[in-house]
Amino acid sequence: MTTDIARLDADDDRFIVAPDREQARTALAHFSATGDVSRMTDAQRAAYILWYCRTTGLTPGTGAVEIIEFYDPETKAKVAKVYPKAEAAKQLGNLHRIRIETLSEEIIGNRYYKVAVRGTQPDGRCYEEVGYVPVTDRDGKPLVGSRYTNALMKCHTVAKRRLVLGMIGLSEPPLDGKRVYLGPNAEILDAPTEEDRRLNDHPNEAAASGRPRFETMAAAETDLDDAPDLLPRPEDLEHPPAPKAPPASFKPTEEQVKRWLGAWFASVKHTSLDDDDARHTFVRQWTSQYPQKLRTESLRAFFMAATERQAGDFLAHVRAITDDEKRALLDDMTNATDEPEDGTF
Numbered sequence: 580m581t582t583d584i585a586r587l588d589a590d591d592d593r594f595i596v597a598p599d600r601e602q603a604r605t606a607l608a609h610f611s612a613t614g615d616v617s618r619m620t621d622a623q624r625a626a627y628i629l630w631y632c633r634t635t636g637l638t639p640g641t642g643a644v645e646i647i648e649f650y651d652p653e654t655k656a657k658v659a660k661v662y663p664k665a666e667a668a669k670q671l672g673n674l675h676r677i678r679i680e681t682l683s684e685e686i687i688g689n690r691y692y693k694v695a696v697r698g699t700q701p702d703g704r705c706y707e708e709v710g711y712v713p714v715t716d717r718d719g720k721p722l723v724g725s726r727y728t729n730a731l732m733k734c735h736t737v738a739k740r741r742l743v744l745g746m747i748g749l750s751e752p753p754l755d756g757k758r759v760y761l762g763p764n765a766e767i768l769d770a771p772t773e774e775d776r777r778l779n780d781h782p783n784e785a786a787a788s789g790r791p792r793f794e795t796m797a798a799a800e801t802d803l804d805d806a807p808d809l810l811p812r813p814e815d816l817e818h819p820p821a822p823k824a825p826p827a828s829f830k831p832t833e834e835q836v837k838r839w840l841g842a843w844f845a846s847v848k849h850t851s852l853d854d855d856d857a858r859h860t861f862v863r864q865w866t867s868q869y870p871q872k873l874r875t876e877s878l879r880a881f882f883m884a885a886t887e888r889q890a891g892d893f894l895a896h897v898r899a900i901t902d903d904e905k906r907a908l909l910d911d912m913t914n915a916t917d918e919p920e921d922g923t924f
Contacts, residue, residue: 625765710738
């Protein structure tokens, strides 16, 4: 059996010859026995990656997967395995019709940013996951500017990636792993160039550079007759029958509404917003930015129709206003106590 998956066609040097079926079957058997793609031949490694993409519904030419090398305490050796990237999570979330909503965002101990998300599939199945990223540098100093905002966006990506992979039964890469880059023949590169790194992330650009890559071959030519097909069946995509239990609702629960109301009244206590007229005016002005169905002057009505993010933005704005007002009042009281009682200076 040849191990040269990238040999060029004698009549046309622009195309790579695809691995045959026996190579593909051997790749799967080898991986099942060792769990380490670094021990495969180049042909086996390429065949396995193409099979992995086909069975999970990913497009190989988008560079949706990567190889991570890490230390395995069970085998007490370094292993390299294939994992889906953040781009793959987006493809899989769309393929399996996973609806994602953000549950909460918070700073933990002034060092980590935490995002909690929930995913829901058409059959009503729900799953929750969290993501953490540090908001300090290696010296423990807080991140600022674009580094800080990029960390916040990365945390959302991490949480959503963990959620999607968990819902469809795929594992995520270890935190202490190292990225391994492949050449056009699926060979492991010890010293990848900038072009190699770029083509690993964007294999479809190989044609422009004149370097053929195994990911852009027709996946249909790499067949595994005995391998299970993980793509959704037509019946899986049909609208499920109505459950006997009450239908799932994405509207806020009464408990959430009570919690938001409590947060409002706790924030505005002893401020200019601590009366009915001020509250109605503030809510009416705030909801004027939303569609007609959300426009109201009733605080409870707004919370009953708002999403978690809308309610969070609303309360954050209120806290900012009332905190400034309370701070100004405290400053006035402090200045007043500093003045002599007899009025002299």
